[in-house]
Amino acid sequence: MEYRLNKYISSSGFCSRREADRLIEAGKVTIDGKKAAIGMRVLPGQRVKVNGTPIIQEIEPVYIAFNKPVGIVSTTDPQEKDNIVKYISHEQRIFPVGRLDKDSQGLILLPMTEI
8 A cells, every 4th residue: 555655754653744745845755765755655665764764654554444324424523513533432543535424324434544
């Protein structure tokens, strides 16, 4: 599975996505020894370094398959009282892939963002 470079760096805990973008723009990030650019993707087995420090990705991707009931909204918006994230109440940060209307039910995938 490939990841956007800024997501890969931020999910390692090194910094935020925005800070990762700043580091990439400043030329401080390499992939397999070559200077990285904004929007690049990281493939399995590639080596990413920031200022010469290797970025280690130790978390395996995890997805939650959830049968969304009627009345739950497929959003992460904290202002929505019936949002799917609050309903599931998972210990790690998750977000819905796709959308099911509030009045519909069915399978929805929620990856953990620490990937």
